[in-house]
Amino acid sequence: MKVAVYRVEHFNAAHRLHNPEWSDEKNQSVFGKCNNPNYHGHNYNLEVGVFGEIDPDTGYVYDLKALSDLIEEKVLNKLDHKNLNVDVAEFENLNPTAENIVVVIHDLLRSEINEKYELKIKLYETERNYVEYPV
Template sequence: MVYLTRVEHFNAAHKLYNPAWSREENELVFGKCANEHCHGHNYELYVTVKGKPDSGTGFVMDVKKLSTLIKEHVTDQLDHRNLNVDVPFMEGKLTSTENLAMAIWQQLAPQLPQSVQLHCIKLYETPRIYVEYFGE
């Protein structure tokens, strides 16, 4: 099995806020991230697929096609958007990095060719904070 990773970038704003909680409880749990005016991140997205190299090309997957799929189904939907209000696939979800990584998986996995499988979504919120999601 060979693993191929494509790195993409997007910028997005969000606030961490549970509507079932009071403002005080949200501020206690989420701190500045519950700011009603939101805050932003420069996200780095690592998408790793796995498969066997094609005998004709030597590729697990054409990286240009992978980049196009990520752009169409993920980054075009997220870049320069408010995750809480502008992104249909995040509707009704808390916009934590964990939930965002899982939602990205759900967006991307069905789009991949049958010859590869999605192995991992690694999403950096900051240079020191990231999550990895390997599917359910």
């Protein structure tokens, strides 16, 4: 019997969407306000889902306190109140779109969570825009 458990977190970060291979005009055309050279910020909402079998000894699929601590250590400490383009090594050569951010978050957590668990990340960039990985 597979069950999903979720932890919801929040972080704030700034970024600029920009492709250095393109002209300023093309970047502005494709990314619009998100290409502001002085960056812009979001209040991100993060949902982390872990899917697996219920442990008969604990009654847990995954200890949510342990998941909360892991998210804080691996994700929030790295991304919260940061300029993603400037402060986060993973985005040194990767455009920090919501799609790329969700994959980075997944990879940061996947390496720490046993492969017997499925992991799904949902990231809300705004109340109306979110991305999910994997699908």
